[in-house]
Amino acid sequence: MSEEKKLTPRGEDFAAWYNEVVLRAELADYSPVRGSMVIRPWGYGIWENMQRALDDMFKATGHENAYFPLLIPLSFIEREKEHVAGFAPELAVVTRAGGKELEEPLVIRPTSETIIYSMYAKWVQSYRDLPVLMNQWANVMRWEMRTRLFLRTAEFLWQEGHTAHASAEEAERETLLILGIYRKFMEEWMGMPPITGLKSDSEKFAGAVRSYACEALMQDNKALQAGTSHFLGQNFSRQFDLKFQSEAGQEEYAWNTSWGVSTRLVGGLVMSHGDDAGVVVPPKLAPIQVVIVPILRGDDSATAVKEKAAEVANRLRELGVRTRLDDRENLSPGSKYYEWERKGVPFRVEIGPKDLAQGQLALARRVTPEGARRKQFVPEGEAIAGMPDRLEDFQRELLESAVRRREEHSYRGVTSVGEVKEILDATGGFVFTGWSGDPAVEQTMKDVCKATSRVIPGEEFRSETPPENCISGDAPSRMEVVWARAY
């Protein structure tokens, strides 16, 4: 095999591996505009499956989709002080249209809080109009200095949920409900188990009172912020006059939440499960779950093989398995194997003359357990009928191994900055320590360890024994915090 066709191994250069995998698995390609990308059908197919799963969960919890416009008056963005400060450097602004200068510049949305709450203000009169539970699937633009395919691009696709509530408690519950949905989605669909919890003040969303996040650990032991859910308090409702008359007849400002996940999740998926052969797509998200490769000899077996392959494809489809028959005749079977492995299709079925004679199918799973044979020969009926179970097993095992990997690279009970640095320099991972809550400590960690506080973990992620002292060593700990180098 020529070296040219291989991917750079992950262990050699993870960043190079990531870029090659994304391009060569045809998930995406660079566009003519710096920092923006084209999402190709294989990558978009994965995103569509993510969308469908999330959308179902949003709908099941009472949310409705709507669509708000791409262009937002600059003055809207400027209204919330922290919000504009957070986004100002990365705004793309339209100043000319229709052949002349605009009276007021229009911002291409970096996020839609301002336009959405200004509209809610128009629609909400009474507590009876609350809660408002909306979501939109949209593109947004943030002019990043340095971009990476899927992980940070100038334009990206996401969903942003925006809700309005009559009480702070209810809004807070909504924020946590969504955080739970995100976590469930990442675990059950992506096999990417995040640590969830609260963001520190310096890491929270510009304009939020509190931000909650899902932080996932990639294979290079760097953290990826994979989803955020914000309790906005009344910050935006005050600026946009989103008021309602309460049951008691008082005029009050509504309480808001916003939450989002983006196409960045596709990058997270790649960095969670990919290997040196390419991407690995969990069955529940795979646009194609099983690819069938017929082995065509130059004798009279070819017709029978083709017929059998088509029959097997149909029977799998009847069982609800997304199946592709790869009947291209100009490629050798081996070349097809490499291609579909690179793209991460969970299972491959080979059908050749020998299998026909034996009434069997050759099955190859994209990732085989340690020590297992790559190919298994299984009686045809069993191979077909058992496929849904095999897909489920694979899905489960991907999550299990990701959880194992996360736990193996979670370091608890660390008490000194030097130790944190040592761990991060040696292997990377999530480092749990105590923290006083003083932002100066975060600055120190950044300077000394190149690490940021990723998340103040929720209860189920905290260490059994709470840390006594702040990592700085000069104050008692007020909370446990997770440090990591991050994307």
Next chain:
RNA sequence: CGGGGCGUGGCGCAGUCCGGUAGCGCACCUGCUUUGGGAGCAGGGGGUCGUCGGUUCGAAUCCGACCGCCCCGACCA
């Protein structure tokens, strides 16, 4: 914005030092033979060498300016 590197068929590169009118691998097209881990042979198509200007009989190659991209750093709800 600072430091480094690179622009040559679709992709990856050689050729640049030492000027003579462009080559290799992959991919692509046609035909035949093939197909159980990246097929073989034969034939074929495709590049004003990033742009503009200069030097020269002659520039991918030398000189100047500009443009673009990548990497490291700064920056990054």
